[in-house]
Amino acid sequence: MDDCIIIGAGPAGLTAAIYLARFHLKIRLLDAGDSRAGLIPLTHNHAGYPEGISGRDLLQRMLAQAERYGAVREAARATAIERNGDDFVVRTPDRALPARTVLLATGVRNHRPDMPDALHDEALERGLLRYCPICDGYEVTDTKVGVIGTDTHGMKEALFLRGYTKDVTLISPDGGHRLDTACQRALDDAGVRRVDGPCGGWAIEGDQLAFDTAEGRLAFDSAYPAMGSHIRSELAVAARARATADGCLEVDDHQRTSIPGLFAAGDVVKGLDQISHAMGEAGVAATTIRNLLDERAPMRR
Ligand SMILES: Cc1cc2nc3c(=O)[nH]c(=O)nc-3n(C[C@H](O)[C@H](O)[C@H](O)COP(=O)(O)OP(=O)(O)OC[C@H]3O[C@@H](n4cnc5c(N)ncnc54)[C@H](O)[C@@H]3O)c2cc1C
Known part of the structure; x- marks a missing residue:
């Protein structure tokens, strides 16, 4: 059983992977491989890169940082999130993966x-x-x-x-x-x-x-x-998480969806569709996940 399955390895999912791996938690990172950040030729508004950085380079650096602490990005599309008591089962086309918590970081797709x-x-x-x-x-x-x-x-x-x-x-x-x-x-x-x-x-x-x-x-x-976007929140909405009329997931200020144990961060949540915002939300979500798991079973080495 994984402590957390992160669905999506864009800036939100990768930030969460870095945090959660460094909390010594057992995580799984599923990714379909089409982050919006991967489309950015050169971002100039992301802090810390005065000469700019391409979206692909940024994703690569974040993945390398997550891998340094044991995270592994699996190329796989999640097809369903099912509740199982306090826990979850995340389905892919060929697997059923049990997890204590799930973080949805699936982003949006521009029309x-x-x-x-x-x-x-x-x-x-x-x-x-x-x-x-x-x-x-x-x-x-x-x-x-x-x-x-x-x-x-x-x-x-x-x-x-x-x-x-x-x-x-x-x-x-x-x-x-x-x-x-x-x-x-x-x-x-x-x-x-x-x-x-x-x-x-x-x-x-x-x-x-x-x-x-x-x-x-x-x-x-x-x-x-300026033709709108498709919000990739279907997995959470199918599990009955609350969303706005256009599909953005509703979360509280700790990134908790309306389903206990299911979290969301990044563009899939209503907010500023920016890398910095996705990263900030993921940091909050990861820390809340850590504290929730610690409440259920104290984390000690
Ligand atoms: C052309 C362009 C330029 C931009 N420029 C900037 C910029 O300069 N500065 C800035 O701050 N922001 C910029 N943005 C916005 C920025 O890219 C997004 O805000 C950011 O990528 C959001 O991160 P995210 O992790 O929420 O989603 P994403 O980066 O979109 O990542 C979502 C990930 O989830 C995966 N996924 C989706 N569904 C599933 C599933 N069912 N199973 C498994 N994986 C799944 C996808 O494959 C993807 O890898 C730009 C966007 C575009 C399109």
């Missing part, structure tokens, strides 16, 4: 514009496509920016980016914009241009990302999809 994967990845690598204005809005200061989105979400992202550049256009991904009067007024006040979709014909042209819209072909120094 992407409809473009070929190879083009998407090249545009991402070159900073022509970006997903996180909080992270890298600084890098688009005074450049020409397109936001692919509509509704309140699209409006908020466009207004956020307006803090970096005056050249912001909000493009609806799928036809006409859906913006109420308040949204329209806020965009007008900020001087954000609006263009209807649908978007298509994506291509890198020179140092810009170009695509077709209802007003013809447009090109931007950077485009930010």
Whole structure:
């Protein structure tokens, strides 16, 4: 029986693995291998790396740190979390793994514009496509920016980016914009241009990302999809953990879900989708897990 099974080896899961392994606990780290952090070409807002660090390098360093204390990352997708008295069974396609506690750190997946994967990845690598204005809005200061989105979400992202550049256009991904009067007024006040979709014909042209819209072909120094995300909380929701309407897990200030012994940290929890936040939540979760297990059976060497 593992003391804790961590599901997900992004910044949240790996931080928890470092803490829990250093608490001398028996842990298992299951990972499907597609951390959002792995998509970051070079982060400049993560503290401690003045020259920036790529998401892959950061994950590799964190894994090496966890391994130093005995953690092992298993390439496996968890398919179910089942309660078994005070304990749990985590299922993978070929195993049933018993655990005293479970930490879900499965993150989210951004909805992407409809473009070929190879083009998407090249545009991402070159900073022509970006997903996180909080992270890298600084890098688009005074450049020409397109936001692919509509509704309140699209409006908020466009207004956020307006803090970096005056050249912001909000493009609806799928036809006409859906913006109420308040949204329209806020965009007008900020001087954000609006263009209807649908978007298509994506291509890198020179140092810009170009695509077709209802007003013809447009090109931007950077485009930010603001099309929402899929919250990867299904395993906990199926076990009846409480979540918001859009699927973010609800936790208390110790990262406890509504199911005793089931914890969650990182993007899968409602909060700031940032590496620092994922790490902080994981540190809190890991320490609470340690103290819970200690209450059940005092940890002494
Ligand atoms: C392009 C881009 C740039 C970004 N730039 C920055 C930046 O500069 N600074 C910053 O702070 N943040 C940035 N972010 C956000 C940052 O990547 C996330 O906040 C962070 O990765 C969240 O960590 P996490 O551990 O919660 O989730 P993730 O990193 O997404 O990791 C979740 C892990 O869980 C695994 N998993 C999911 N389901 C299962 C399952 N059923 N079984 C087993 N494993 C599973 C996945 O494979 C994945 O490895 C950026 C995001 C993107 C997309």
